[in-house]
Amino acid sequence: MIKEITDIGYSLLISGRDMLPIITLILFFQLFFLRQPIPNKGRLALGLLYCAIGLGLFLAGLKRALFPIGEIMARQLSSPEFVLGAGSLAENPAWWAYGWIYVFGALIGYSTTIAEPSLIAIAVKAEKVSQGNINQWGLRNAVALGVAVGIVLGILRIITGAPLISFIVVGYIIIVIQTFLTPRYIVPLAYDSGGVTTSLVTVPLIVAMGLGLSNTIPGRNPVLDGFGMVAFASLFPIISVMAYIQCAHVMTLWRSKKFTKGKL
Amino acid sequence: MVFKFSNRLEKSNWFIARTIKVLWVKTREAGRDILPLFLVIAFFQIVVIQQPFPNLGEVILGAIMVVVGLFFFLEGLDMGLFPIGESIAEAFAKKGNIAWLLVFSFLLGFSTTVAEPALIAISAEAANVAADAGFIDRNDSSYLNYALGLRLTVAFSVGLAVVLGVLRILLDWPLHYLMAGGYTGVMIMTFFAPREIIGIAYDSGGVTTSAVTVPLVTALGVGLAMSIRQRNPLLHGFGLIAFASLLPIFFVLAYGMIVFNQ
Numbered sequence: 009m010i011k012e013i014t015d016i017g018y019s020l021l022i023s024g025r026d027m028l029p030i031i032t033l034i035l036f037f038q039l040f041f042l043r044q045p046i047p048n049k050g051r052l053a054l055g056l057l058y059c060a061i062g063l064g065l066f067l068a069g070l071k072r073a074l075f076p077i078g079e080i081m082a083r084q085l086s087s088p089e090f091v092l093g094a095g096s097l098a099e100n101p102a103w104w105a106y107g108w109i110y111v112f113g114a115l116i117g118y119s120t121t122i123a124e125p126s127l128i129a130i131a132v133k134a135e136k137v138s139q140g141n142i143n144q145w146g147l148r149n150a151v152a153l154g155v156a157v158g159i160v161l162g163i164l165r166i167i168t169g170a171p172l173i174s175f176i177v178v179g180y181i182i183i184v185i186q187t188f189l190t191p192r193y194i195v196p197l198a199y200d201s202g203g204v205t206t207s208l209v210t211v212p213l214i215v216a217m218g219l220g221l222s223n224t225i226p227g228r229n230p231v232l233d234g235f236g237m238v239a240f241a242s243l244f245p246i247i248s249v250m251a252y253i254q255c256a257h258v259m260t261l262w263r264s265k266k267f268t269k270g271k272l
Numbered sequence: 273m274v275f276k277f278s279n280r281l282e283k284s285n286w287f288i289a290r291t292i293k294v295l296w297v298k299t300r301e302a303g304r305d306i307l308p309l310f311l312v313i314a315f316f317q318i319v320v321i322q323q324p325f326p327n328l329g330e331v332i333l334g335a336i337m338v339v340v341g342l343f344f345f346l347e348g349l350d351m352g353l354f355p356i357g358e359s360i361a362e363a364f365a366k367k368g369n370i371a372w373l374l375v376f377s378f379l380l381g382f383s384t385t386v387a388e389p390a391l392i393a394i395s396a397e398a399a400n401v402a403a404d405a406g407f408i409d410r411n412d413s414s415y416l417n418y419a420l421g422l423r424l425t426v427a428f429s430v431g432l433a434v435v436l437g438v439l440r441i442l443l444d445w446p447l448h449y450l451m452a453g454g455y456t457g458v459m460i461m462t463f464f465a466p467r468e469i470i471g472i473a474y475d476s477g478g479v480t481t482s483a484v485t486v487p488l489v490t491a492l493g494v495g496l497a498m499s500i501r502q503r504n505p506l507l508h509g510f511g512l513i514a515f516a517s518l519l520p521i522f523f524v525l526a527y528g529m530i531v532f533n534q
Contacts, residue, residue, distance in 0.1 A: 016337075022389075026484050029383035034356065037376055042363045048355075055352020062345030063483055065337045073334020074313065077326070081316055108320055115315075119308035125345055126486040128305065130513070132349070133490050137505045172470060173462055180459050184452045193507050195448050199514030204486050206478040209309070211390065239474030242517060 020064035082217040085109045117159035121152035126204040151201045154248030155241045162240035166221045172236045179243045186250045194253040202246040302342040357491025365499035377438045382431035390479040395422040398472040405468045429523035437512035447511045461525045469528025477521040
């Protein structure tokens with residue numbers, strides 16, 4: 009019981025420390041420069057306190073329940089015994105021999121992104137600002153699908169040993185082309201969602217998976233090949249969010265065309 | 273007197289019932305956010321790896337903490353971080369002093385990034401890679417200098433990113449040209465950068481933005497876009513985080529090219 013309390017206390021301290029620079033900065037500018045009365049001071053302070061408590065509990069809970077199992081799982085699924093099966097003699101299995109790790113990567117990518125607090129914040133704000141035109145769940149699902157695809161490709165890259173550059177260059181070319189084709193209003197949001205996918209929940213699990221895989225596969229250097237997973241997980245959501253809006257756009261156009269045709 | 277008392281009792285009953293209802297709805301929402309993750313973990317533990325959960329009690333306790341934590345965080349967003357970001361943006365717009373707004377923006381990006389635990393971890397790891405490749409000595413001072421240099425580079429670039437993002441809102445620069453140009457630039461630099469820095473550069477772009485910074489910076493952008501005439505909060509307000517994930521890649525690649533080419 010004492011251990012539990014100190015654990016929670018520790019993560020509360022950590023999240024409080026994350027808040028500290030922001031609070032200092034805002035107070036400094038408020039006192040010496042802006043000097044305007046703040047309405048609802050108490051409520052704002054309580055909100056900040058809630059954020060600190062919430063993030064602290066969230067992290068402590070993840071560390072207690074999810075990360076240990078998730079990391080063990082990532083290691084087991086990418087371990088030679090699991091991949092090759094007992095008694096298999098194959099020296100260098102083909103890329104499709106790693107079936108479960110792809111499924112695991114995709115599902116973990118999707119589900120951790122749905123739970124990512126920064127993404128929830130962005131999605132809530134976008135729904136409010138667009139007056140409901142952008143659906144919070146639609147956006148989060150699009151981003152999560154993008155992360156899932158990104159992680160599967162990241163696993164494929166580590167297994168095949170293809171250079172990081174080739175994937176990234178192709179991804180960027182697609183993004184640059186898409187940028188000029190999508191409705192303008194979604195571009196900032198799409199780029200933003202690429203940046204927020206990878207923080208609290210996603211990073212520890214996919215980094216463990218990348219390192220585990222590059223340890224298992226002969227000829228991979230964990231220090232060089234273990235990196236880059238995060239890059240994939242922030243690249244592909246940009247593509248998927250723009251694709252989601254493009255699809256929605258085409259659907260509405262198609263529907264309105266059908267509608268006017270039926271009328272005529 | 274009696275009437276009044278019962279009336280008050282009824283009122284407080286109603287208040288309690290409403291509070292419980294609101295709490296239940298919000299907790300359910302937080303639970304729904306976290307449910308897929310638990311289903312995935314449970315599926316793999318039971319069906320694929322075929323092992324029972326190690327200390328199930330721990331897991332359930334942790335899950336409850338995660339749901340309650342998320343609930344508090346989401347409440348805090350609406351009560352604290354969002355309104356603070358927006359009212360600061362409004363105050364700056366009212367004062368009309370752009371120089372101070374830019375100073376504030378830089379400090380906001382820099383100070384929240386420089387102490388970010390994920391960044392500290394990644395720059396220590398990067399120093400390992402550099403030492404393995406033989407670019408820096410394994411002695412303490414050059415090792416620490418390299419890691420610290422990397423950290424300051426990333427923090428500086430995030431500060432600069434927020435400044436650029438705010439300038440974009442003020443001057444109405446088109447984001448799609450900036451982003452397309454920025455990513456093309458990063459692509460070209462990738463070909464010339466040493467191989468040891470590339471993975472780290474791209475990862476550092478992803479880890480710089482924490483769950484506290486993102487809502488605050490977003491609210492700052494949206495607040496600015498709402499207080500300036502002829503700005504659309506959706507088109508101009510978002511995009512600050514985009515700069516904060518692009519610029520670190522740029523600067524870390526450059527840092528790698530400078531340090532490794534010595």
